[in-house]
Structure formats: structure tokens, C-alpha cells
Amino acid sequence: MSAVRFIDVPNMIRWVSSRGVEAIIGEMAAVVEEDFRRWHEFEKTPRIASHSLTGVIELMPTSDGDIFGFKYVNGHPNNPLGGLQTVTAFGMLADVSSGYPVFISEMTIMTALRTAATSAMAAQHLARPDSRVMALIGTGSQAEFQSLGFRALLGINEVRIWDTDPAAMAKFAHNARALGFDVHEASSAADATSGADIITTCTADKVNATVLTDAMVGRGVHVNAIGGDCPGKTELEAAILDRARVFVEYTPQTRIEGEIQQQAPDFPVTELWEVIDGSRPGRTSPEDITVFDSVGFAIEDFAALRYTCAAVEGTDFYTHLDLVADPTDPKDLFSFAVGSGADRPVVQAVHG
Amino acid sequence: MSAVRFIDVPNMIRWVSSRGVEAIIGEMAAVVEEDFRRWHEFEKTPRIASHSLTGVIELMPTSDGDIFGFKYVNGHPNNPLGGLQTVTAFGMLADVSSGYPVFISEMTIMTALRTAATSAMAAQHLARPDSRVMALIGTGSQAEFQSLGFRALLGINEVRIWDTDPAAMAKFAHNARALGFDVHEASSAADATSGADIITTCTADKVNATVLTDAMVGRGVHVNAIGGDCPGKTELEAAILDRARVFVEYTPQTRIEGEIQQQAPDFPVTELWEVIDGSRPGRTSPEDITVFDSVGFAIEDFAALRYTCAAVEGTDFYTHLDLVADPTDPKDLFSFAVGSGADRPVVQAVHG
Numbered sequence: 001m002s003a004v005r006f007i008d009v010p011n012m013i014r015w016v017s018s019r020g021v022e023a024i025i026g027e028m029a030a031v032v033e034e035d036f037r038r039w040h041e042f043e044k045t046p047r048i049a050s051h052s053l054t055g056v057i058e059l060m061p062t063s064d065g066d067i068f069g070f071k072y073v074n075g076h077p078n079n080p081l082g083g084l085q086t087v088t089a090f091g092m093l094a095d096v097s098s099g100y101p102v103f104i105s106e107m108t109i110m111t112a113l114r115t116a117a118t119s120a121m122a123a124q125h126l127a128r129p130d131s132r133v134m135a136l137i138g139t140g141s142q143a144e145f146q147s148l149g150f151r152a153l154l155g156i157n158e159v160r161i162w163d164t165d166p167a168a169m170a171k172f173a174h175n176a177r178a179l180g181f182d183v184h185e186a187s188s189a190a191d192a193t194s195g196a197d198i199i200t201t202c203t204a205d206k207v208n209a210t211v212l213t214d215a216m217v218g219r220g221v222h223v224n225a226i227g228g229d230c231p232g233k234t235e236l237e238a239a240i241l242d243r244a245r246v247f248v249e250y251t252p253q254t255r256i257e258g259e260i261q262q263q264a265p266d267f268p269v270t271e272l273w274e275v276i277d278g279s280r281p282g283r284t285s286p287e288d289i290t291v292f293d294s295v296g297f298a299i300e301d302f303a304a305l306r307y308t309c310a311a312v313e314g315t316d317f318y319t320h321l322d323l324v325a326d327p328t329d330p331k332d333l334f335s336f337a338v339g340s341g342a343d344r345p346v347v348q349a350v351h352g
Numbered sequence: 353m354s355a356v357r358f359i360d361v362p363n364m365i366r367w368v369s370s371r372g373v374e375a376i377i378g379e380m381a382a383v384v385e386e387d388f389r390r391w392h393e394f395e396k397t398p399r400i401a402s403h404s405l406t407g408v409i410e411l412m413p414t415s416d417g418d419i420f421g422f423k424y425v426n427g428h429p430n431n432p433l434g435g436l437q438t439v440t441a442f443g444m445l446a447d448v449s450s451g452y453p454v455f456i457s458e459m460t461i462m463t464a465l466r467t468a469a470t471s472a473m474a475a476q477h478l479a480r481p482d483s484r485v486m487a488l489i490g491t492g493s494q495a496e497f498q499s500l501g502f503r504a505l506l507g508i509n510e511v512r513i514w515d516t517d518p519a520a521m522a523k524f525a526h527n528a529r530a531l532g533f534d535v536h537e538a539s540s541a542a543d544a545t546s547g548a549d550i551i552t553t554c555t556a557d558k559v560n561a562t563v564l565t566d567a568m569v570g571r572g573v574h575v576n577a578i579g580g581d582c583p584g585k586t587e588l589e590a591a592i593l594d595r596a597r598v599f600v601e602y603t604p605q606t607r608i609e610g611e612i613q614q615q616a617p618d619f620p621v622t623e624l625w626e627v628i629d630g631s632r633p634g635r636t637s638p639e640d641i642t643v644f645d646s647v648g649f650a651i652e653d654f655a656a657l658r659y660t661c662a663a664v665e666g667t668d669f670y671t672h673l674d675l676v677a678d679p680t681d682p683k684d685l686f687s688f689a690v691g692s693g694a695d696r697p698v699v700q701a702v703h704g
Contacts (some may be wrong), residue, residue: 008674017691043402050395050415052448057420059411063402068409070424072444074451080682084450088676092424096404098436099426108677109689144686168683175686322360324440325460330432331520334496334527337461339369 003320004092007105007312015308015317016109021145024311026152029117029124031307035299036121039273041065042299046253049230054078056230062298068094069302071107075230077204086141086204087111093305100324103309107301112142114304115296116149119224123198124153125275125282126247126290127222131197132158137189137211137235138203138227139163139172146200146226147176154198160184162192163203190216200224201235208232208262214239222283222290228259229295236291238262244289247272247282249297258293269293355672356444359457359664367660367669368461373497376663378504381469383659387651388473391625393417394651398605401582406430408582414650420446421654423459427582429556438493438556439463445657452676455661459653464494466656467648468501470601471576475550476505477627477634478599478642479574483549484510489541489563489587490555490579491515491524498552498576499528506550512536514544515555542568552576553587560584560614566591574635574642580611581647588643590614596641599624599634601649610645621645 007015016024035042047060055076062069071091079086089107094100123131134156136143140163150156159181163169173183186192193199193216201211204227214237217223223244228234236259246269248254260267272292274280283290312318327336359367368376387394399412407428414421423443431438441459446452475483486508488495492515502508511533515521521537528535538544545551545568553563556579566589569575575596580586588611600606600621612619624644626632635642664670679688 006673009677010674012677013689013691016689021686021690045400048397048400048411048413050413050420050448052415052417054449055451057415057446057448057451059400059413059422061400061402061411063404063409065404068402070411072422072446072453074446076449076451079450082450083680083682084452085676085678085682085685088452088678090453090675094409094424094426096402096409097406097428098431098434099407099409099428100436100440101424101442106675106677109685112685112689140683141685165683171681171684175684321358322362323442323458324437325361325364325458326437326440328435329523330435330437331492331517332523332527333437333461333464333493334373337365337368337464338373339365 004101004323005103005309005318006321007318009106011317012106012109015312022148022152025113025117025120025149028113028304028307029121029153032114032117032300032303033121033276035303036273036276044250046256047298060298060301062302063096066096067306068096069305071301073111091301091305093309103305104321105305105308110304110308112145114300115142115226116145118300119146119200119226119294120149120153122247122272122292123150123222123224126292127154127198128220128286131156131222133160133196134198134200135160135193135196137162137192137199137201139168140202140204142202143172144175146202147181148179150198156198158182160186160192160196162186162189196221198222198224201227203227203235208234210237211235212240213237217289219287219289224292224294225259226294230257231261234259234262241291244291246291246293247275248293249295253297254293254295257295260293356453356675357455357661357670358673359670361458363669364458364461367664374500374504377465377469377472377501380465380656380659381473381505384466384469384652384655385473385628387655388625388628396602398608399650412650412653414654415448418448419658420448421657423650423653425463443653443657445661455657456673457657457660462656462660464497466652467494467578468497470652471498471552471578471644471646472501472505474599474624474644475502475574475576478644479506479550480572480638483574484508485512485548486550486552487512487545487548489514489544489551489553491520492554492556494554495524496527498554499533500531502550508550510534512538512544512548514538514541548573550574550576553579555579555587560586562589563587564592565589569641571639571641576644576646577611578646582609583613586611586614593643596643598643598645599627600645601647605649606645606647609647612645
């Protein structure tokens with residue numbers, strides 16, 4: 001038997017509760033940064049998307065030559081109306097040399113952690129070092145994770161929030177205050193962004209919305225735009241991009257899915273890894289407006305899986321799945337399959 | 353909790369032992385044929401392949417608009433040297449309307465079943481109806497499944513075998529005789545193919561090999577070529593293709609991966625679904641040489657998963673995975689993740 005390590009939802013919750021969200025995001029961000037720094041080692045491809053009337057299902061594969069990883073993830077903006085999550089996900093790592101799966105995990109929670117880790121890591125490179133106040137437009141599933149990420153990496157403790165759903169605002173305010181945040185429940189997006197050093201947009205509507213208008217973005221602001229992440233789904237007024245220096249994960253994917261789908265195909269962007277490895281500048285002055293036009297990229301999930309797999313090693317936060325048929329005689333799959341292999345006792349017929 | 357039905361390796365073995373390989377292949381072939389008949393309803397894309405020095409890892413997604421499915425599969429020809437399977441796989445189905453996963457299964461055994469189901473179903477449409485003898489070149493993991501598939505659908509009971517590995521030949525001969533087959537252990541590929549009505553090639557070497565030469569293929573023969581299935585991996589002498597009528601699954605993928613990678617990009621082929629739905633002819637005379645240049649396509653895995661999921665419904669051949677984080681308040685993923693959600697008792701910190 002070739003056992004695959006497996007983290008299900010209850011074990012993920014146990015691990016997150018035990019280790020702590022802020023600690024995990026901090027450690028995960030370091031691994032995401034490490035993998036962005038060795039960008040050229042990865043196979044990169046835009047994710048494979050299957051669009052339907054209600055949402056999108058995507059596969060996001062990558063490989064560094066030693067480990068292959070992918071994530072299954074959906075995005076269904078109307079799911080909450082039926083009591084379901086907008087985004088759910090799971091993912092796996094495999095050994096490139098044998099092709100055998102080695103690790104499978106729930107990634108609904110892990111995706112929220114890795115998105116926060118990536119956002120905060122990018123802001124460390126792009127936001128003004130003296131940033132103290134974050135505006136948060138959209139207070140759904142990702143909001144608390146984003147806030148904790150920015151506190152872990154940038155020390156942000158003051159959050160100004162806005163959401164069109166009052167219940168979602170109340171939910172966030174309750175959770176965030178319990179976590180020690182100074183929360184301002186704004187009366188509008190304009191109110192929320194007033195005086196903010198960093199603006200995070202994380203709304204879910206699958207439309208070309210204008211969550212953030214040009215007038216809301218003052219000089220020196222860093223915009224962490226994470227909600228515009230598929231074709232026809234944007235959050236920023238295009239004029240913001242014209243005034244800003246725009247940073248992306250993987251250009252071919254972001255041109256299709258990001259805020260820059262509103263711009264010409266040659267709109268100038270810098271890939272974040274180039275800033276991290278020092279080959280291109282990030283913020284050049286305290287007056288710059290920087291935009292991280294984030295859509296989520298496979299290398300972030302790879303890093304999150306790699307970090308988590310290592311972090312839980314030797315703990316009881318995972319179990320094993322018997323997912324890989326592995327007969328003693330590799331060419332005698334048949335005997336194995338019918339339960340008559342030398343390595344497995346004959347299975348009695350069971351009628352269900 | 354949104355539970356995902358799950359068939360692991362032991363449960364797959366229990367089900368296969370209980371239901372029987374021949375019965376399963378017969379039923380699965382009908383579902384594969386059904387899905388080929390509604391070909392236009394599916395999203396089709398060549399599989400996404402990650403190649404390394406030792407093998408290939410592939411993701412094979414498709415969707416019919418109601419159900420999304422994909423398979424993870426590797427191909428590592430040297431794995432058996434280390435006691436590992438050349439091909440392992442797992443796959444899943446999801447509900448397109450919500451994006452939620454509903455079914456996950458081991459697919460190492462299931463892939464052998466679906467490949468046999470597809471091969472035999474294709475041969476029903478392409479081989480001479482009076483076919484009685486099959487030559488089998490390559491007696492590895494797929495060989496017994498192929499034989500049972502051809503017996504289930506075409507009544508083939510006489511098999512002439514050849515493999516460069518004598519142990520693999522002995523293994524097959526032992527297994528097949530126990531299953532009631534009339535087995536001739538040939539002294540060469542030419543000996544094996546002598547007098548055969550159907551020739552199945554299923555070898556694993558990732559090279560441009562000539563497992564089958566032109567001289568071995570007489571008039572009226574149906575060639576079921578399943579081993580040549582990735583770039584640089586072929587089994588047939590190109591001259592066979594020039595004399596034959598060639599049938600493929602999905603042309604854009606087969607031109608890259610199949611036997612016809614040896615031919616010009618406009619080499620004429622017929623897609624199998626066109627024969628099934630009657631829009632194009634299959635075999636036109638008893639003299640035709642027909643070649644099913646099979647590389648394996650996502651719709652076959654979709655059909656295999658769909659059939660299996662339905663076939664085990666209500667039995668004890670599956671369990672459940674808690675893979676989808678599904679808080680009562682879909683926008684309060686955070687409380688759920690740290691174990692303080694209303695729908696889940698607070699989780700005690702556990703130090704591993």
C-alpha cells in the first residue's frame with residue numbers, strides 16, 4: 001500500500017486552531033515568497049477553467065521538477081444564497097519522479113490562508129513601510145484572513161470596512177474586534193477608504209463592478225485587489241490603473257482574469273517575483289500608487305501545500321488514504337484488482 | 353458538512369471482486385458509448401501534461417454542463433523496476449451548478465476497466481463481426497482487462513500473446529487460463545499476430561517503437577493500438593496507417609500523442625463518436641484494415657466515474673470524505689476555520 005497523507009476539514013480546523021491563523025499565515029508567506037524567488041524553476045500555465053452559467057471550476061497545476069501540485073477550486077458567487085461557500089477547494093502534491101500522489105488536503109480554508117499570505121507578502125514589498133490603516137471593501141469569507149495576514153506581516157491593526165451586505169459587516173466587526181482589531185464600520189466605500197494606506201478589495205460578484213473609484217485612491221496608497229479574478233469580473237475603475245504601477249502574478253493569466261482585462265494587451269505590468277528577486281523595482285517613491293492585481297496563481301497553492309505538508313509532519317493532524325493501487329507485482333494489476341494478488345488476501349464477495 | 357463519496361483501493365477491490373470484471377466492463381462500455389453518442393454536449397480539451405525525464409503527469413478534465421469530472425494520471429515506464437505501477441490515477445466528479453465535489457475514486461484499477469471498455473466498444477463498431485482471435489502484444493497491467501473486455505463485448509476467447517518480458521507473459525497466461533481463455537504463448541510478435549482478427553498493442557516503453565510491423569497486419573484486421581499515447585511514444589510502423597482507416601477519440605489530442613504523430617498534420621482520421629452516431633462510416637468492407645489509435649480521453653474517464661458512482665449507490669463499497677469546508681454562515685469561514693463557528697463545537701488545541 002502506498003498511503004497518501006490526507007488533511008480533511010476537521011483536521012484542518014484542529015491544526016489551524018492549534019497553530020493559530022496569524023502564525024500560519026506568517027510562516028506560509030515566507031514559503032510563498034521563497035517559491036516566487038525561484039519562479040524560473042516552475043512550470044507555469046494559466047489555470048484551466050470550465051465556465052458555466054452559475055460559476056467556474058478550475059484546475060491549477062504547476063511543478064518545480066521535484067514536486068507536482070494542483071488545486072481544484074470553484075467560484076460560484078450565488079452559492080451563499082443557498083447556504084453554500086462561494087469558493088471551495090482541495091489540492092494535492094505528487095512525486096514527479098514516480099508520479100505517485102503523496103499529499104491531499106482540503107483547500108477551502110487553506111486557500112483563504114494562502115491568499116492572505118500572498119496579499120500580505122506582496123504588500124511588504126509594495127506598500128509604504130509606514131502603512132498603518134487598511135480599508136477592506138468586502139467582508140465575506142476572506143476578510144478576517146486578510147486582516148490577520150496584514151497584521152502578521154505589516155503590523156496593521158486598524159481596519160476600515162465596507163460591504164453592501166450589513167450582516168457580513170457585522171460578522172466581520174464581531175470577529176475582528178475579538179481578535180483585537182480597531183474596526184471602523186464605514187457608511188460607504190468612500191468612507192472606508194478615507195485615510196487608508198492600504199485598500200483591499202475582496203468582493204465576490206462575477207461582474208465588471210466598480211467597487212473602487214478613482215477618487216477613492218489617494219497618492220501613496222497600495223491597492224490589494226483580490227476579488228477581480230476571472231473574465232468579466234473586475235472591481236477597480238480603470239482610471240486607477242492608469243495612475244498606478246501595476247504588479248501581477250503571472251501576466252498571461254492576469255491579462256485574461258485580472259483588473260487589467262480592462263486595459264490594452266500591452267498595458268505595462270511588473271511580475272511580483274521580479275520585485276522579490278530584485279530584477280525590477282517595486283514602489284519607487286512614497287507618492288506612488290501601487291496595485292497588486294492578484295488573481296491567484298498555482299505557485300501560491302503549491303507553496304501553501306508544501307508548507308502545510310511539512311508543518312503537520314509527525315503530528316496527528318493528518319490521516320492516510322489508500323488511494324494508489326500498488327500490487328507487489330506491478331505488472332499484475334489484475335490479480336490485485338480482483339483481490340487474488342499474492343500481497344492481499346482474497347476478498348469475499350460482498351453484496352451491498 | 354458536505355460529504356464527498358469516496359472509493360479507496362480496498363473498496364474498489366471489494367466492488368470489482370463482487371460484481372466481476374467482465375460484468376463491469378460490459379456495463380461501463382455501454383455508458384462510455386452513451387457519452388460518445390452525446391459528444392457535442394461535452395467541453396473538450398487536450399489533457400494538460402507535465403513531462404519530466406522519468407514520465408508524465410496529466411490532468412484530464414471535461415464537463416457535460418451538469419457534471420464536471422477530471423482524472424489525475426501519471427505514466428512512468430520505469431516505475432516497475434522499482435516495484436511501482438507504470439500508471440496510477442484518481443479522479444473526481446463535481447456538481448457544475450454549485451462547484452461542490454461529490455465523488456472521488458481511485459482510478460488505477462478504474463482506468464484499466466475503462467480502457468478495456470473503450471477498446472472493446474470501439475472494436476464492436478470497427479472489427480469484423482466474425483472476429484474470433486485476438487493477438488495481444490504487451491501483457492502488462494492492462495492485458496487481462498483488455499481480454500475480458502473483448503470477451504464481454506465480442507465473445508473473443510482465443511488470445512495469442514507476446515511480450516519481451518517472459519515473466520509478464522507467464523503471469524498473463526496463468527491469469528487468463530484461470531479465466532477460461534484459450535492462450536497461445538507466441539515466440540515472437542509475428543507468431544502472435546499470425547491468424548489474428550484483432551491485434552491489441554499495449555506496451556509501455558516511452559519511445560518510438562515498432563511493436564507492430566506492416567507485414568504483421570493482414571487484410572481485414574482491426575488494430576486496437578492503446579500503448580502509443582504520448583509525444584514520442586508510438587507502437588505501429590507508419591506504413592500500417594497508410595493502408596488503414598484510422599479512428600481516433602479527439603483529433604487535436606491524438607495528433608500530438610497518438611500513432612498519427614508519425615503522419616502529416618492533415619492525415620485523414622475519423623472520430624469514433626462519428627461512427628457511433630452514424631454520421632460517418634466505420635468499417636466499409638471485410639477487407640478494410642481498421643486502426644483505433646487510442647490515447648485515452650477525458651470523456652472515457654467521465655463515463656467510468658459516472659457509471660461507477662451510480663453502480664455503487666446504496667452499497668457499502670464507498671465511504672465519505674469530509675473535504676468541503678461548509679460553515680452554516682457561508683460568509684463566516686473564519687469562525688468555522690478556527691473551530692468557533694456556531695455549527696461546530698470549539699476545538700481544543702492539540703499539540704502534535
